[in-house]
Amino acid sequence: MKFPGQRKHKHFFPIEARNPLLSELLPQNKPVPGHICGIDQVMVDIEAHVPDDFLARHGLSKGHSMVLEPARAQAIYDELLAGRLIVSEFAGGTIGNTLHNYSVLADDRSVLFGVMNEQIRVGTSAYRYLCNTSSRVDLNYLQPVTGSIGQCITLISADGERSFAINKGMMDRLAPAYLDKEQIQSASALVITAYLMRCDTDEPMQDTALQAVTWAREAGVPVVLTMGTKFIVEDRREWWQQFIRDYVTVVAMNEDEALALTGISEPLRACERVLEWADLVLCTAGPIGLYLAGYVDEAHRRETGRELLPGTIPEFNRYEYSRPMRRADCRQARKIYTHIAPYMGGPERIKNTNGAGDGALAALLHDMAANGYHRQNVPGSAKHRAPHLSYSSLSQVSKYANRVSFEVLVQHSPRLSRGLPEREDSLEETYWAR
Numbered sequence: 558m559k560f561p562g563q564r565k566h567k568h569f570f571p572i573e574a575r576n577p578l579l580s581e582l583l584p585q586n587k588p589v590p591g592h593i594c595g596i597d598q599v600m601v602d603i604e605a606h607v608p609d610d611f612l613a614r615h616g617l618s619k620g621h622s623m624v625l626e627p628a629r630a631q632a633i634y635d636e637l638l639a640g641r642l643i644v645s646e647f648a649g650g651t652i653g654n655t656l657h658n659y660s661v662l663a664d665d666r667s668v669l670f671g672v673m674n675e676q677i678r679v680g681t682s683a684y685r686y687l688c689n690t691s692s693r694v695d696l697n698y699l700q701p702v703t704g705s706i707g708q709c710i711t712l713i714s715a716d717g718e719r720s721f722a723i724n725k726g727m728m729d730r731l732a733p734a735y736l737d738k739e740q741i742q743s744a745s746a747l748v749i750t751a752y753l754m755r756c757d758t759d760e761p762m763q764d765t766a767l768q769a770v771t772w773a774r775e776a777g778v779p780v781v782l783t784m785g786t787k788f789i790v791e792d793r794r795e796w797w798q799q800f801i802r803d804y805v806t807v808v809a810m811n812e813d814e815a816l817a818l819t820g821i822s823e824p825l826r827a828c829e830r831v832l833e834w835a836d837l838v839l840c841t842a843g844p845i846g847l848y849l850a851g852y853v854d855e856a857h858r859r860e861t862g863r864e865l866l867p868g869t870i871p872e873f874n875r876y877e878y879s880r881p882m883r884r885a886d887c888r889q890a891r892k893i894y895t896h897i898a899p900y901m902g903g904p905e906r907i908k909n910t911n912g913a914g915d916g917a918l919a920a921l922l923h924d925m926a927a928n929g930y931h932r933q934n935v936p937g938s939a940k941h942r943a944p945h946l947s948y949s950s951l952s953q954v955s956k957y958a959n960r961v962s963f964e965v966l967v968q969h970s971p972r973l974s975r976g977l978p979e980r981e982d983s984l985e986e987t988y989w990a991r
């Protein structure tokens with residue numbers, strides 16, 4: 558596994574160096590490998606650039622994701638095709654993107670649970686999906702189906718905002734029998750999306766997701782939930798709050814989803830509320846940057862070296878140099894927060910914002926998985942005197958997450974085509990320099 562973020566040499570993982578002392582301490586000479594698991598509605602993104610009246614004409618809501626009747630989705634597709642407006646067909650799905658980006662950033666294995674066409678012809682959506690997925694994403698557990706994976710018509714407006722119209726195909730047909738308990742219970746994290754819960758009542762996806770989170774919870778594997786779109790949350794706010802209380806360790810959302818979930822529009826206050834139900838919160842806020850919120854035990858808190866920030870919670874970033882912990886692992890839990898403005902003030906030109914949030918989450922997952930990996934391989938390290946959720950501080954993770962979002966904004970697809978530049982050897986120093 559690569560080190561999360563790009564740091565100076567002194568911070569690099571010692572475990573790859575084959576330290577002879579370490580080899581004696583550990584029964585095995587090879588580092589124990591880690592992995593993360595995710596469940597997704599397997600789909601491709603079919604991207605087209607359209608004026609806003611196109612969305613209005615087709616009854617689509619800007620910025621959101623709607624599942625359409627197949628005939629309606631087909632009509633949109635045909636119109637785009639006739640107008641030669643389709644620019645690409647690329648692997649998508651919010652969890653597929655997150656796992657792919659995780660594998661690219663961490664150079665580590667991730668396991669995707671989902672469906673895949675039993676027979677694949679060159680050039681079809683299923684073929685595109687496989688072509689555009691990192692070889693570090695393990696696709697061996699996919700459930701074969703007769704029928705197609707989903708198609709997500711991704712409509713990009715002039716301002717870079719994206720709206721989704723989905724032709725679901727067989728994407729919600731994933732049955733619990735195609736999960737692997739052992740893989741889930743030995744993972745560093747299980748990632749799911751709220752989208753999984755909007756399947757039809759006769760489709761198994763919701764039950765499958767519930768089975769997976771139950772197994773993860775049983776084994777103490779962090780469950781990471783990304784909210785998807787505000788509409789899913791708005792419809793069942795109480796249900797989601799209870800779901801998070803019951804199963805979820807980390808919530809990832811943008812400020813609209815935060816509002817839908819908590820009724821609070823200010824991201825910091827919304828994060829504070831979500832901390833009543835979960836242990837760690839990532840809230841992206843477009844051009845405002847992003848917030849991370851979590852808990853630390855008073856005995857392990859670390860004060861920031863940056864200036865204290867004003868906000869609805871005054872000096873909220875005071876302990877942002879702390880590494881987050883589960884609330885239940887703290888003797889005296891304290892809420893901690895950090896905020897970071899967009900990397901380098903944001904890109905000069907945003908290609909499209911699709912997947913910027915997924916990118917930030919992949920970075921957070923990388924740091925969490927790195928912590929598990931390090932704990933397994935160097936269990937006696939001072940880093941693990943307390944059970945932290947991440948390897949780095951809240952502040953450092955936010956920089957890394959933001960840096961990855963930036964990389965997604967300046968490229969075309971939500972999936973990273975390569976990792977971050979190796980020579981960016983210190984985030985601290987290069988962070989604000991253009």
Ligand SMILES: Nc1ncnc2c1ncn2[C@@H]1O[C@H](COP(=O)(O)OP(=O)(O)OP(=O)(O)O)[C@@H](O)[C@H]1O
Pocket residue numbers: 810811812841842843844845846847898899900902903904907910911912913914915916917959962963966
């Ligand atoms: N207009 C912008 N200018 C500068 N940075 C931006 C802009 N939009 C997004 N970002 C960066 O990308 C991150 C994530 O963006 P955003 O809040 O739009 O995610 P999202 O809505 O969850 O996206 P998606 O659902 O497509 O993955 C932000 O925290 C910020 O760092």
Ligand SMILES: Nc1nc2c(ncn2[C@@H]2O[C@H](CO)[C@@H](O)[C@H]2O)c(=O)[nH]1
Pocket residue numbers: 597598600601602622648649650651652654709721723750752753911912913915971
């Ligand atoms: N799993 C899933 N992903 C979606 C849905 N709608 C949009 N997305 C994905 O969200 C990604 C951006 O976050 C895009 O690449 C889309 O493929 C949905 O209903 N389910």
